[in-house]
Amino acid sequence: MAENDWIYVTDESDLSDGKMMPVYPLGVHVLLAKVDDLIYALSGKCVHMACPLYTGTLEGNILTCPCHDWRYNIKTGEFLDATELRLETYQMKSENGKLFIMLTKGEIIVKKVSMYTLSTCPWCRKQKSSFKTTIYHLTTLTTNLADEKTQSMIMNELDANGANGFPFVKIDKNVVHGYNPERYTALLDL
Numbered sequence: 001m002a003e004n005d006w007i008y009v010t011d012e013s014d015l016s017d018g019k020m021m022p023v024y025p026l027g028v029h030v031l032l033a034k035v036d037d038l039i040y041a042l043s044g045k046c047v048h049m050a051c052p053l054y055t056g057t058l059e060g061n062i063l064t065c066p067c068h069d070w071r072y073n074i075k076t077g078e079f080l081d082a083t084e085l086r087l088e089t090y091q092m093k094s095e096n097g098k099l100f101i102m103l104t105k106g107e108i109i110v111k112k113v114s115m116y117t118l119s120t121c122p123w124c125r126k127q128k129s130s131f132k133t134t135i136y137h138l139t140t141l142t143t144n145l146a147d148e149k150t151q152s153m154i155m156n157e158l159d160a161n162g163a164n165g166f167p168f169v170k171i172d173k174n175v176v177h178g179y180n181p182e183r184y185t186a187l188l189d190l
């Protein structure tokens with residue numbers, strides 16, 4: 001997908017006036033808000049401590065964070081007490097009742113994750129189930145159930161990376177082997 005593609009996020013009828021909702025195009029946390037029949041799309045996380053803003057309040061043009069009451073202009077994303085701080089804003093368009101968003105280059109955070117496991121490995125199962133809730137492009141191969149050629153490819157890859165156990169995970173160009181939730185969290189920006 002090209003970086004400047006329009007991405008469908010929801011139907012216009014899902015958002016009523018004066019309401020907010022979160023959407024997650026390509027894994028980006030985005031807040032949609034409708035004010036006076038216009039729809040705005042902003043970063044869904046507060047710039048203070050990343051609280052989810054859709055659980056805050058919207059009064060007129062003013063969005064208030066639920067955690068420590070920082071207030072933002074919903075139209076511009078500006079933090080009212082220091083306008084140099086702002087929420088990222090995104091272009092929106094509506095076509096035939098469908099809402100589309102364009103993400104800026106720096107906000108596309110989808111990671112390509114490949115994972116090699118063993119069907120008998122409890123740590124592999126644990127890691128795989130945690131990925132399911134947060135990863136969008138996850139591919140897995142169960143090594144001991146794969147064909148000979150694939151097994152050989154996997155073992156060569158493990159060898160090349162000095163890995164001696166499973167799960168073996170590639171996150172973009174980074175490699176992690178063994179159960180290591182802190183490392184996965186850091187690489188995935190969770």
Ligand code: FES
Pocket residue numbers: 046047048049050051065066067068069070
């Ligand atoms: S996290 Fe939003 S005001 Fe603190």
